[in-house]
Amino acid sequence: MKYGKVPHLDTPISRLVLGVIPLSPKDMPRSFAVLDAYRAAGGNILDNSYSYGPGFSEVVKAYLEARGRESLVLFDKGCHHSGHGDTLVRRVTKADLDHDVLGNLERTGSGYSDFFVLHRDDPAIPAGEVVQWLNEHVAAGRVKVFGGSNWHHTRVAEANEYAEKHGLQGFSVSSPNLSLATPNEPMWFEAYAVDQEARDWYAKTGFPLVSWSSGGGGFFAGVESDDVKRVYHSPGNFARKERVLQLASELGVTPTQLSVAWTLNQPGNIFAIIGPYNVEQLEDNLQAAAIELTPEQTRWLEHG
Numbered sequence: 001m002k003y004g005k006v007p008h009l010d011t012p013i014s015r016l017v018l019g020v021i022p023l024s025p026k027d028m029p030r031s032f033a034v035l036d037a038y039r040a041a042g043g044n045i046l047d048n049s050y051s052y053g054p055g056f057s058e059v060v061k062a063y064l065e066a067r068g069r070e071s072l073v074l075f076d077k078g079c080h081h082s083g084h085g086d087t088l089v090r091r092v093t094k095a096d097l098d099h100d101v102l103g104n105l106e107r108t109g110s111g112y113s114d115f116f117v118l119h120r121d122d123p124a125i126p127a128g129e130v131v132q133w134l135n136e137h138v139a140a141g142r143v144k145v146f147g148g149s150n151w152h153h154t155r156v157a158e159a160n161e162y163a164e165k166h167g168l169q170g171f172s173v174s175s176p177n178l179s180l181a182t183p184n185e186p187m188w189f190e191a192y193a194v195d196q197e198a199r200d201w202y203a204k205t206g207f208p209l210v211s212w213s214s215g216g217g218g219f220f221a222g223v224e225s226d227d228v229k230r231v232y233h234s235p236g237n238f239a240r241k242e243r244v245l246q247l248a249s250e251l252g253v254t255p256t257q258l259s260v261a262w263t264l265n266q267p268g269n270i271f272a273i274i275g276p277y278n279v280e281q282l283e284d285n286l287q288a289a290a291i292e293l294t295p296e297q298t299r300w301l302e303h304g
Contacts (some may be wrong), residue, residue, distance in 0.1 A: 001042030002289045004269055006172045006208045008145045010112065011044075013073055015264055015289050017210055018282075019047045019275040025058040030278060035063050037279045038109035038158050045073040047210075047273050048108070049119055050100040053082035059108035064109065073114040075210070076104040077149055077175075084189060087234050092122035094133045116143040117175055120190055121151045128162035135168045145175035151191040151210070153201045173208045178270070180240055180262045180301055181216030181232045203267035211263050214272035215285075220244050230298035242303050253291060254284055258301075261291035265298050 002010035018038045023031035035046075045228070064072070078100025083087045085218055101116055116137065118130065137143040138235075148156060148171060158175050161172030178194040186193070194202070194209075202209050216220065219232040220241055241255075248258040263272045276282035293301075 001286070002264075003042075003210065004271060005270075006145060007010075008169055008172050011114070013271070014043045015271050016260075016286065017041055017045045017047050017075060017249075017271055017273045018043055019134050019212075019273045020056040020060060021052060022275050022277040023056060023059045025055050025062070026092045028059070028062060031059045032063060032066070032281050034276060034282050035059075035211075036067070038286075039067075039072070041282075043286075044071050045075050045114075047075045047212075048075035048104070049075075049080065050103050050107075051077070051119055054107050057104070061107065061109045063254055069110070070080070073142075074108065074110060075115045075117065076101075076108075076113040077117045077119040078104060081189065082297065088189075090122040090124075092118060092120065092125050092130065095224070097130075097133050098137075101142055105142060112142055112144065114144045115146065115173065117146060117149050117173065118151070119149050121148060121155055123155065126144065126162075127155050127159035128166070129158050131163050131166075135163075138169055145169070145172035147171045147175065147208075148292065149175035150190060151176070153194070153198045153207075157201075161170055163185075168295045173210055174202075175210040175212060177213050178209060178211040178263050178266065179213055179216045180259050181219045181237050182234070182240075183231045184234055185231060187213065187217060187227060199266070199268075202269075206269045208269045208271065210271040210273060212273045214263040215256055215259040215276065215288075220255045220295065222255075239304060240301060247297065251291070253287065256284055257291060258289045260285060260288035261293060262298055262301055264286050264288060265291075265293040 002015040079091050134146045156171050160170035183193050244255050244258050248255045274285040276285050
C-alpha cells in the first residue's frame, strides 16, 4: 500500500480509499471479510456519507465495535442535496451541516470524524461561511479535517483564502471525479468531473484529490449498467478501453487495475476511492497502487 498526507491531519492515509457502498448489513460476514482484507493490506480510510443512509453506517459501527478503530480513518460526508428539479433542496446550510456531522457520529458510534466532506456545494453560500461552520466542529473535537466533494477547485481556493486571512483551518481535501473515462454527462445531479483547468490546478498546487469512480464506474471492467452506458459509452472512451486492454496485456495486469492506476499516476497528490464487492475484487483493486506508469503511458492511454 502507498500513503499520502493531507493538511492538518497527522495520520498518513492510504492512496486507495475503501468505499462502503458495496458493503451490506444483511451480509456482515462478506462485509467484514472485505474490511479485514483491506486493513490487512495496509488500507486505513473508509468513505461513507450521511446521504447513503443508516445501513452502511451500521456496517461501519459493527466493524469498529468488533475490531476497534485503531489506525482507521473515517472519511465521512454530508450536506447532499435532496430532491430533484422543482423539488430540489440545497442542503449547504449551517443547520444541515450540524445535523449531518452529528448524524454521522451517532450512526457509526464514533466520537469524531477524521474527515467531514460536504457532498455537494451551493455557490450562493460564501465559502468563508462554510469554513466558519466547520471550524466550530473542529474546535469542539467532532471533526479533525474537512473538505468538499463535487466542489469546483475555485471554490476550494476561495475557502482556503478566507481561512488563511482569518486565521482558521482551511479545506484539507477535495473529492471530485478524476478518471480515464470521460463522462458524457454527470453520473448524478451536480456530480463534478474535473476538466483540464482543474487538473492543472491540482497538479500545480498539490492539493489532495480523492477521486470517486476512479476506475470509470466499472466501464473498464466491462460493467454494462444503464448508468454506465449513459455516462461512459462514447467513441473516445471505447478507444481508451482498447488502449487499456492492450497495455494491461503488455504489463500483465487487469484492465481495472490499470484504469485505477491511471488515476493514481496523475500529477499531484492523488487518492482513489474503490468499491469492491468481495475480497477477490478487493485484491484486484489493491494491485493498482503498485503500478507505476510513465508520463508517456498515461498520455497514450488518454489520447492515443
